[in-house]
Amino acid sequence: MGRPHRRGGPRRHERMTTALSADVVAAIEDLELAARLVVEGLRAGAHRSPMHGFSSEFQQHRAYRAGDDLKYLDWKLLARTDRLYTRMFRETTSMSVMLVLDASASMSFPETGLSAWRYAQVLAASLAHLVVSQGDAAGLLAMSGERLTFIPAKGGRPHLRSLIATLDRLEPGGDWQPARAISRGAELLKRRGLVLVLSDFHDEEDSTRRELRRAARSGHDVSMLHVIAADERSFPYRGDTEFEDLETGERRRVDAGVAALAYREGLAAFLGRCQEGAVRDHIDYALLSTDVAPERALRDFLLRRGADRRRASA
Amino acid sequence: MIWLNPLAFAGLLAVAVPILVHLFGRPRARRQPFPSLRFIALSRQAPIRRSRPSDWLLLVLRVAVIVVAVAALARPHWPAAGATEGRDLVSRVVVVDTSRSMMRLTSAGDRGLDAALREADRLVAVSDAGLVVRTSDPGTAVAGAGEWLAQRGGRREVVILSDFQGDALSKTRLATVPQDVGVSLVRVAVIGSPDPIERLVHKGPYSLATQVTVTGQSNGVRWSARPTDAGGDDSTIIVLSGETEREAAAAALEAARGRGAFADRSPGRAYLPIVVATPGFTGRDAMLRAARRATQPWQGSVLLRLRADDVMREAARRASPDTSTPINRAQLTPVARSAGGSVVAFAAESSLEGRNVLVLFPMVDAGSVASAALVGAAIAAAGIAPVFAEEDPTVLPDEALRLLERPSSSVRPAAGGANPGRWLWAVAVALLGLESMLRRTRRAHPAISVRGNHARERVA
Numbered sequence: 001m002g003r004p005h006r007r008g009g010p011r012r013h014e015r016m017t018t019a020l021s022a023d024v025v026a027a028i029e030d031l032e033l034a035a036r037l038v039v040e041g042l043r044a045g046a047h048r049s050p051m052h053g054f055s056s057e058f059q060q061h062r063a064y065r066a067g068d069d070l071k072y073l074d075w076k077l078l079a080r081t082d083r084l085y086t087r088m089f090r091e092t093t094s095m096s097v098m099l100v101l102d103a104s105a106s107m108s109f110p111e112t113g114l115s116a117w118r119y120a121q122v123l124a125a126s127l128a129h130l131v132v133s134q135g136d137a138a139g140l141l142a143m144s145g146e147r148l149t150f151i152p153a154k155g156g157r158p159h160l161r162s163l164i165a166t167l168d169r170l171e172p173g174g175d176w177q178p179a180r181a182i183s184r185g186a187e188l189l190k191r192r193g194l195v196l197v198l199s200d201f202h203d204e205e206d207s208t209r210r211e212l213r214r215a216a217r218s219g220h221d222v223s224m225l226h227v228i229a230a231d232e233r234s235f236p237y238r239g240d241t242e243f244e245d246l247e248t249g250e251r252r253r254v255d256a257g258v259a260a261l262a263y264r265e266g267l268a269a270f271l272g273r274c275q276e277g278a279v280r281d282h283i284d285y286a287l288l289s290t291d292v293a294p295e296r297a298l299r300d301f302l303l304r305r306g307a308d309r310r311r312a313s314a
Numbered sequence: 315m316i317w318l319n320p321l322a323f324a325g326l327l328a329v330a331v332p333i334l335v336h337l338f339g340r341p342r343a344r345r346q347p348f349p350s351l352r353f354i355a356l357s358r359q360a361p362i363r364r365s366r367p368s369d370w371l372l373l374v375l376r377v378a379v380i381v382v383a384v385a386a387l388a389r390p391h392w393p394a395a396g397a398t399e400g401r402d403l404v405s406r407v408v409v410v411d412t413s414r415s416m417m418r419l420t421s422a423g424d425r426g427l428d429a430a431l432r433e434a435d436r437l438v439a440v441s442d443a444g445l446v447v448r449t450s451d452p453g454t455a456v457a458g459a460g461e462w463l464a465q466r467g468g469r470r471e472v473v474i475l476s477d478f479q480g481d482a483l484s485k486t487r488l489a490t491v492p493q494d495v496g497v498s499l500v501r502v503a504v505i506g507s508p509d510p511i512e513r514l515v516h517k518g519p520y521s522l523a524t525q526v527t528v529t530g531q532s533n534g535v536r537w538s539a540r541p542t543d544a545g546g547d548d549s550t551i552i553v554l555s556g557e558t559e560r561e562a563a564a565a566a567l568e569a570a571r572g573r574g575a576f577a578d579r580s581p582g583r584a585y586l587p588i589v590v591a592t593p594g595f596t597g598r599d600a601m602l603r604a605a606r607r608a609t610q611p612w613q614g615s616v617l618l619r620l621r622a623d624d625v626m627r628e629a630a631r632r633a634s635p636d637t638s639t640p641i642n643r644a645q646l647t648p649v650a651r652s653a654g655g656s657v658v659a660f661a662a663e664s665s666l667e668g669r670n671v672l673v674l675f676p677m678v679d680a681g682s683v684a685s686a687a688l689v690g691a692a693i694a695a696a697g698i699a700p701v702f703a704e705e706d707p708t709v710l711p712d713e714a715l716r717l718l719e720r721p722s723s724s725v726r727p728a729a730g731g732a733n734p735g736r737w738l739w740a741v742a743v744a745l746l747g748l749e750s751m752l753r754r755t756r757r758a759h760p761a762i763s764v765r766g767n768h769a770r771e772r773v774a
Contacts, residue, residue: 106349106350107349109347109348109349110347111347116349200349200350202349202350202352229349232348232349237344237346239344240343240344241343241344241345241346242343242344242345242346243346243347243348243351243354244345244346244347244348245348245349245350245351246347246348246349246350247349247350248351250351252351252354253343254354256346259354262353262354263353263354265353266352266353267353270353
């Protein structure tokens with residue numbers, strides 16, 4: 001994996017300029033292309049392969065790039081040739097990643113602009129791309145009402161393509177039964193692996209937490225990717241507004257300006273609960289707001305994950 | 315104060331709209347789909363009630379806007395200072411038919427014309443602006459009346475006082491009156507005639523023999539057209555002389571007849587003395603020698619009418635006048651020219667039997683069409699009105715008159731004058747601005763009242 005890069009510093013600057021904004025990502029119709037762009041942006045100057053298998057077999061050398069972990073630097077070769085090479089490994093036992101995706105109607109908010117659903121789609125596709133291109137296996141379990149879409153975790157380009165195509169065809173609708181979706185996702189992952197849950201976590205808070213905890217205890221590495229629309233977070237409404245629940249269709253008419261205060265309080269408490277629960281249960285948690293470029297959101301998540309992992313292994 | 319457009323008050327019905335909206339309308343909330351209502355539920359808050367004082371104020375303002383706008387549409391009018399009470403606010407042209415049939419008596423015993431003139435004076439007296447037009451052909455006067463009225467404001471109408479005989483009045487002529495000018499047709503009921511209308515012309519050209527002396531001469535024909543009771547100063551003298559064939563003479567008469575020259579000899583009408591001296595007329599040379607430039611105003615007007623006569627112009631255009639005879643052009647006024655530019659007829663002032671007359675000298679043969687046309691034009695110009703209608707006693711029925719009439723309800727703003735409703739419009743616009751201002755503050759208002767509610771809840 002990886003292409004030889006020029007040595008030196010300007011990479012960081014390039015990365016900054018090539019980062020795709022959330023709006024641009026939303027505008028790219030082709031999900032696979034969006035995912036590839038995000039991943040490529042992510043890879044440029046990545047400090048460390050974020051998803052790294054455990055038992056690896058030496059595969060090849062590669063010119064050292066700034067940011068590569070010195071752990072992998074071939075010191076002997078340096079001594080012999082006075083050149084910097086990084087040792088590359090091929091993972092012998094690939095990791096399985098199950099993307100559990102909430103495709104409920106609430107994810108389709110907002111109706112105009114970049115919806116939480118599209119954002120989650122891009123994130124999921126990018127993660128799948130990232131995982132597969134590292135030689136790991138990626139699977140998908142999406143739930144939209146009673147409809148469960150399942151793709152088993154496998155590696156390989158053709159699989160990735162079909163996974164992304166399936167992901168692209170999905171439409172948000174119905175509700176989301178987190179207990180069922182998460183437990184199924186964990187079960188269907190045959191080996192111990194990584195369970196990434198992308199959702200707005202609005203439904204059934206308690207059973208969600210319980211299932212996440214159970215999945216973590218059964219040995220899976222569980223992450224909560226909490227996708228939240230920018231408007232949902234900022235609540236920019238004013239005046240007499242009738243809110244309609246996207247899942248239940250229930251309507252509630254309030255003065256939005258007045259309701260905003262209580263709403264923000266309620267939301268902050270909810271987000272706090274989510275995060276606290278995740279920390280308590282040793283679950284990775286990331287709050288991904290749609291106004292942040294998916295590439296950056298993903299990078300932050302992966303870097304933090306890597307740091308946590310290292311801390312845990314230390 | 316009066317209202318120029320009272321129909322606009324029907325617009326007051328529109329007042330019901332804001333009242334109904336106020337009673338039944340609820341402000342439409344903006345719909346907003348949202349992922350989950352669970353945090354919105356925490357701020358449970360009933361929509362703002364409508365019955366707050368500012369709402370009532372809004373209602374009053376809205377109603378006031380409509381009332382003021384309707385009042386402006388209804389065009390209030392304050393009569394100018396000094397205007398007599400009871401006057402119609404209308405500009406009127408009263409066209410009085412002075413044709414012969416109007417000489418007949420009404421049931422009251424006076425002449426129809428006199429009754430019509432009295433009515434005309436009365437109508438003009440009660441109008442804002444008025445004009446009486448006396449004409450023997452009301453139809454032709456209508457267009458001019460329309461023009462005069464077009465320059466005036468307010469309600470306008472044309473009133474025609476006539477006995478409506480024959481086709482004196484037709485729809486096409488009334489069509490020349492602007493659409494917003496009313497047309498009122500008032501029939502003057504006449505029952506009889508002091509002297510029966512003479513039906514002379516319809517009996518053919520030779521029946522004119524009673525009035526026209528046709529003298530056959532070996533070297534020409536002498537024509538003399540003279541009303542039977544001629545002799546007074548008011549008589550018409552038409553003398554047509556010359557060497558001509560009988561057919562040509564008949565054509566000349568036909569041309570004269572075309573204007574119905576001889577039938578109308580009502581007393582009290584002035585006729586202008588015009589002599590047509592055709593080549594061959596005995597006194598022509600003497601008249602030519604004595605000719606002097608026509609100076610009398612009436613002569614000028616006759617010349618104008620002659621020149622404007624279409625038949626005369628057309629006949630002259632085709633004529634080939636004699637230009638060989640030497641004449642003293644300095645004292646003569648050209649009346650008509652041929653296509654080649656030669657003068658077909660001259661006019662001059664002269665004396666005949668001690669009277670000042672206008673003499674017309676045709677430079678064409680007496681039997682030619684141009685001569686006949688000149689005679690016809692001269693008879694018409696002599697002030698003798700066409701009275702063929704008088705020969706036909708058919709009278710326009712009342713139903714036909716009603717069809718031709720139209721009300722003068724439509725009102726045009728006075729030209730150049732201030733629009734009386736203008737300041738009302740300004741008031742309406744100001745009220746509208748006040749309304750929108752109040753509406754805006756009302757929108758901002760609920761937040762305050764809700765906080766008040768919260769406070770109350772906490773206290774409870």
